[in-house]
Amino acid sequence: MKRFACMILAVSIMMPLFAEARGIEENEVGAYESGGTKVAVATKKKDASIEEAPDAGSPKPAARRSSDVMVDGRKGNFRVGLVGPGFAVANRGIGPMMNMGVEGEYFFFERLSAGMQIDVATEFDDFAILSFLPYARYVFDLDSHPRWSFYVQAGVGPALINGDSFAADIAIPGGGFWWQWTEKLSVGADAWFHIFVRDNTAVGFSLSPAIRYQF
Numbered sequence: 380m381k382r383f384a385c386m387i388l389a390v391s392i393m394m395p396l397f398a399e400a401r402g403i404e405e406n407e408v409g410a411y412e413s414g415g416t417k418v419a420v421a422t423k424k425k426d427a428s429i430e431e432a433p434d435a436g437s438p439k440p441a442a443r444r445s446s447d448v449m450v451d452g453r454k455g456n457f458r459v460g461l462v463g464p465g466f467a468v469a470n471r472g473i474g475p476m477m478n479m480g481v482e483g484e485y486f487f488f489e490r491l492s493a494g495m496q497i498d499v500a501t502e503f504d505d506f507a508i509l510s511f512l513p514y515a516r517y518v519f520d521l522d523s524h525p526r527w528s529f530y531v532q533a534g535v536g537p538a539l540i541n542g543d544s545f546a547a548d549i550a551i552p553g554g555g556f557w558w559q560w561t562e563k564l565s566v567g568a569d570a571w572f573h574i575f576v577r578d579n580t581a582v583g584f585s586l587s588p589a590i591r592y593q594f
Contacts, residue, residue, distance in 0.1 A: 452593075453486040453489050453490070453492075453518075453593070454486050454487070454488055454489045455486065456485075456486055456593055456594065457483065457484070457485050457486075457593070457594055458483070458484050458485075458486070458492070458494075458591050458592065458593040458594070459481070459482070459483045459484075459591065459592055459594075460481070460482045460483075460484075460589050460590060460591035460592070461480075461481055461589065461590050461591075462478075462479065462480045462481065462482055462496065462498065462569050462587045462588075462589045463477075463478055463479030463480055463498075463587040463588065463589075464477055464478070464479045464587070464588075465477070465478050465479070465569075465585060465586055465587025465588060466478070466585065466586050466587070467500040467508075467583060467584065467585035467586075467587075468583060468584055468585075469500075469508070469573070469575070469581050469582065469583030469584075470581050470582055470583070471579055471580075471581035473502075473506055473508075473581060473583065474502060474506075475502065476500040476501055476502045476506070476507075476508070477500065477501060477502075477503070478498055478499065478500035478501075478585050478587060479498070479499060479587070480496055480497050480498030480499060480510075480587075481496070481497055482494055482495065482496035482497070482591075483495055484516060489518075490517055490518040490519070490520070491515070491516070491517050491518075492515070492516045492518070493513070493514070493515050493516070494513070494514055494516065495511070495512065495513050495514070495536075496510075496512045496514060496534070497509075497510070497511055497512075498510045498512065498585070500583075500585065505541070506540075506541060507540075507541060507542070508538055508539070508540050508575070508583075509538065509539040509540075509542075510536060510537075510538040510539075510548045510550075510573075511536045511537055511538070511548075512534040512535075512536040512548055512550055512571075513534055513535070513536050514532050514533060514534030514550065514553070515532065515533060515534070516530050516531070516532040517530060517531055517532070518530045519531075525559075526558055526559040527556065527557075527558055527559075528556065528557055528559070528565075529554070529555070529556045530554060530555055530556070530557075531552065531553070531554045532550075532552075532553040532554060532555070532571075533550065533551045533552060533553060534548075534550045534551075534553065534571075535547065535548070535549050535550065535551075536548050536550075538575055540575070540577070544577060545577070546575040546576055546577035546581075547575070547576040547577075548573055548574075548575055548576075549573070549574040549576060550571045550572065550573050550574075551572065551574075552572055553569075553570060553571040553572065554570055555567055555568050555569040555570055555589065556568060557589070557591065563592055563593050563594065564590070564591070564592050565590070565591050565592075565593075566588070566589070566590050566591075567588070567589050567591075568586065568587065568588055568589060569586075569587050569588075569589040570584075570585065570586045570587075571584070571585045572584055573585065
């Protein structure tokens with residue numbers, strides 16, 4: 380009986396202690412979970428800030444250079460140009476002349492085009508050459524100087540000399556360059572070596588400034 384009473388007394392004393400210990404444990408667990416949640420939230424925010432930092436601090440995309448635009452955009456586009464006034468000369472009694480012309484070309488590829496140049500050269504007296512010159516042109520772009528481009532060209536077409544004599548204008552070789560002024564507009568120079576095939580074959584050379592617009 381005494382043992383039973385002692386056990387009842389011991390249980391009565393231990394129950395409040397056990398309940399208090401259990402409450403402390405639950406509070407600690409809750410605090411830990413709450414702290415863990417806070418840590419998780421803080422970590423999440425920190426991760427988000429780390430992910431967002433490059434976007435916020437990264438530089439804006441640089442504006443495309445005009446030359447790059449042209450390189451990326453020539454294919455499938457047309458370009459027209461004004462050639463001259465420039466200098467031309469030919470042998471067989473023709474001598475020095477002033478030349479001027481217009482041209483148009485279409486880019487089948489980024490660097491390869493075909494076009495037509497209509498050019499007139501005259502000495503303002505009694506001699507003039509009117510040429511209709513279909514040509515092909517290949518462009519070389521300079522990576523180190525993106526605004527500059529050089530090209531080679533070749534063409535064959537009819538020419539009218541002094542308004543009454545026809546000749547074949549074999550324009551090989553030819554070449555030139557341009558500097559990209561704006562995204563669409565360029566300035567440069569255009570040169571041709573001409574062989575005028577007729578009864579009295581003549582050779583000539585022309586060099587002219589050129590301004591061109593792509594659309």
